[in-house]
Amino acid sequence: MSPIRFRRSLCAAGLLALHIAGAVAEDSNTxxxxxxxxxxxxxxxxxxxxxxxxxxxxxxxxxxxxxxxxxxxxxxxxxxxxxxxxxxxxxxxxxxxxxxxxxxxxxxxxxxxxxxxxxxxxxxEPWELGQGYRWKGLVSAALTIEDGNTDTEEFDYRVESVWRSLRDRFTTKLNGEVDEANGVKNAENWNATAKYDYFLEDPTWYTGLTAAAESDKFADLDLRYYIGPYLGHQFYEEPVLTLSAEVGAVYVNEDFIVADDKEYPGANWTVNASSNILGGDSRLYLDHNGILNLDDAGDLIMNTTFGLAFPLMFSIEAAAEVLLEYDSGLPPEVEKLDQTYRFRIGYTW
Structure with a gap:
């Protein structure tokens, strides 16, 4: 074979090899x-x-x-x-x-x-690698307007925000309600909570500090605020069941509009649970917290929310809720148990 033909054959073989290698690489990539x-x-x-x-x-x-x-x-x-x-x-x-x-x-x-x-x-996500915080939140509202024999206007609002890192977590919540019937206000209340959690060596355990304030004009409560430390445990943290509980101590100060003001040391507890067991990206949830007056065991506060949330479109969420608010320390003329049923729509991130 002449040198020229040999070089042409070698070149052709090289091109064929490159083509095969490229085809293999392309097939691997796809x-x-x-x-x-x-x-x-x-x-x-x-x-x-x-x-x-x-x-x-x-x-x-x-x-x-x-x-x-x-x-x-x-x-x-x-x-x-x-x-x-x-x-x-x-x-x-x-x-x-x-x-x-x-x-x-x-x-x-x-x-x-x-x-x-x-x-x-x-x-x-970056926060799961120890880089910064994950921010999740919710803004929702419920508005009811009725015209006819009874003119009713009801407005409920809720804002929640959670910043979470591997080491700690910040949580803020604000809820409120303003209702009117025939131009007369018959409900006006709000409550706000701020919490800081610090995760221990075993991240299922954490310690924290909570501070909260609330007011309910129609329950004679001008302002109640409390602050104190707690210890918490994350029992489960899976979509099918998320369950955590906290127990701690608080200083409570209550200012009433008519009744006598009071302050006392209290024991407080919190239970939070949620589950996607119903499927379809829906979420059942339970939020419960309570405070026991350590100076008077008959003085007990318990607030419980049961709810079912489900996505509508994009990041819009709807939820049906039942709220049970019990306060045995209210004046005798005020109902101790307040029940609220509501449907809300909000934006989550």
Whole structure:
């Protein structure tokens, strides 16, 4: 073979090799992620999230699927991701590889494997990596206007905001109600709460400080305020059940419009719970708090809210609520139990 023909053949072989390599690389880049379930089912798509024991995958044939991690036998993603494990370990720029229900991670000398349940979050938010705070909140209102034999105007409002980092949490709440019937005001009350939580070495435990104030003109309460420390525990923190409780001590000061003012040391407690057990992104929730007068065991305050919230569109949320407010220390002519039923619409972020 002449040198010229040899060089042409070598060049052609090189171009063919580059073409094959490019085709392989392109095929690798466009290959879908793969999940194989315990029952042998195979799912192809793009894994978009892993959180709270659930893997979310976008598919062409069935849209978005949510798969429980304990149903997965093997999984492989094509794109490197950031993984955060339950013990706080962060693994960067690695694809997710699962074999025999074990998360496989490369180490310096040997490959390490962990139970798949140890994979807490894929591509965690900055606050979950110790960078800044996550901000969540709610602004909602309920307005009722009736014209006819009885002219009624009712306006309820609610504002909540939570800033959360790995180490601490700030919470503020404001609720209020103003009602009129035939031009005469028959309800005017509000309450505001500010809390600071500091998470301990075991992050399911935290300590904090709460400060609150409230007023209810039609319950003879001009102003009640209290402040004090507490200890809290996060029993569960999963979508199917979130449950926390707090117990502490407070200093309480009450100014009444007619009745005698008073101040006293109190024991306070709080229980908060929510669940998505009904599905469809709906949320059942319970918020309860109470204060016991340590100078008079017959003086008890308990406020409880039961609710069902569900999304409407975008970030608009609707909720139906029942509020039970009990105060045994009110003057005798004032009802001790106040019940409120309301439907509200608000914006969440």
């Amino acid at each position: 290959s879908p992620d793969e999940i194989v379930l315990q029952n042998g089912s195979r799912i192809l798509g793009t894994v978009t999230a892993t959180r709270d024991g659930v893997v979310t995958v976008e598919t062409e044939f069935a849209g978005t699927l949510s798969i429980a991690q304990d149903k997965i036998a093997s999984m492989r993603t094509q794109t490197p991701v950031v993984m955060k494990l339950e013990d706080g370990t962060v693994v960067e720029d690695q694809p997710i590889v699962v074999a025999d229900s074990e998360l496989v991670l490369p180490a310096t000398l040997v490959t390490q494997s962990y139970p798949l349940a140890d994979l807490a979050v894929m591509n965690p």
